[in-house]
Amino acid sequence: MTTSEHEITEPVDLCLPDGSLNPAAVGWSRAPLHRANLRGWGRTKRWEYWCVTTPTHLVALTVSDLDFLALNTVYLLEYAPGGLELERTAIIPGGFGVELPDTVAGAPGSRDVVVGPERPSRGKVRVEIRDENAGTRLRARCLTPDRLPLEVDLLVARPPGHESLSVVVPWGERRFQYTSKHTALPASGRVRIGTEYLEFDGDDTWAVLDHGRGRWPRTVDWNWGAASGRTGGHTVGLQFGGRWTAGTGSTENGLCVDGRLTKIGEELDWQWSPADHLAPWTIRTPSSGQVDLTFTPFHNRSTRTETGLIDNRTDQCFGYYDGRVRTDDGSEITVERLLGWAEDVHMRW
Structure with missing residues (x-):
């Protein structure tokens, strides 16, 4: 094993009855086992973020409840130079009508999520999980800025035995995050824009889920990277985090190779240029040499939001990973042009 962190193998409540962090919940698991029975208002954050990629396009859906408001987003990107980029975000003050379950939305045994009007107009967004x-x-x-109807219809498969990475990150008894990251999930479907269709089908369509539930500090900075695809004769999912976990004793770092998770307990060394996010990044394990990757972006989804309650700076770069990784059993995997993203985020919320 490449981590000394506690592995959780049985279902557990995230919180004690008074709303504080349950010490028994601190650890990681190969499947979502936590029930996020959160209590309190103002610092509670819940979200489901899905991103589905093909070799030419990606689409991302977000449903988030930040207590004082909710954000529902549809994002579409075509990779070609000058290609299509569309984003529509609906802001719901107070988060009215947005309720996310204690477990992964849309999973067996969990509750489905439906937000927004059935026929959205203007800046409204409908999302179903x-x-x-x-x-x-x-x-x-939703409607595009040119008032064309945009419709997404995708199915993400659940391969038997496919493992994910779920982790509780404890800043303290009252501030903590449960995150469940799922990579390299096969997907299929299509996206319609007006009368044109984009096919999200075939052996090279992959989905990633970021499921989050927690009680956050007012200000935080983080890195997040993920990628999915076939490389080196294997199906590989990369899941990396940085900065926000430092000093907590937990990391959100792992490899999913042919459906089997390797948990990495070492904090990663992230190197990138804040002045030029499109310059190559490096992501490495400084001690073990288990991860040695270069990320080369081709597009930066740069977002700046200042609403009083939220001050957000996000640079989410899409591109390709190259290098090598090593699994628990010592197997070296060559990574070549694995499609994914890496992001640099500052958040005050």
Whole structure:
């Protein structure tokens, strides 16, 4: 094993009855086992973020409840130079009508999530995350800035035995985060823009889930990187984090190779240029040499938000990972042009 962190193997409540962190919940698991029975208002944050990629396009759906407001977003990117980029975000003051379950939305045994009007107009957004026998159904509707209807209909498969990475990151008894990251999930479907269709199908369509539930400090900075695809003769999912976990005794770092998780307990060394996010990044394990990757971006989804309650600076770069990683059993995996992203975020919320 590459970590001394505690592995959780049985279902557990995230919180004690008074709303503080349950010490028994601190650790990591290969499947989502935590029930996020959060209590309190103002610092509680809940979200589901799905991103589905093909070799030419990606689409991302977000449903988030930040207590004092909710944000529901549809984002579409075409990679070609000068390609299509569309984003629609609906802001709901007070978060009215947005309720996220204690477990992964749309998973077996959990509650489906449906937000927004069935026929959204103007800046409104409809997002559905539903359980189906074959997997998780993702649907979304909105109008583009040119008032064309945009519709997303995707199915994310659940391969038997496919492992994910769930971690509790404890800043203290009253500030903590439960995150469940799922990579390299096969997906299929299509996106319609007006009368044109984008096919999200074939053996090279992959989904990533970022499921989050926690009680956050007012200000935080983080890195997050993920990628999915076939490389070196394997199906590989990369899941990396940085800065926000430092000093907590927990990391959100792991490799999913052919459906099997390798948990990495070492904090990663992230190197990038804040002045030029499109310059190459490096992500390495400084001691073990288990991760040695270069990330080369081709697009920066740069967001700046200042609303009084929220001060957000996000640079989410999409690109390719190259280098090598090593699994628990010592296998070296060559990583070549693995499609994914890496982000640099400052958040006051």
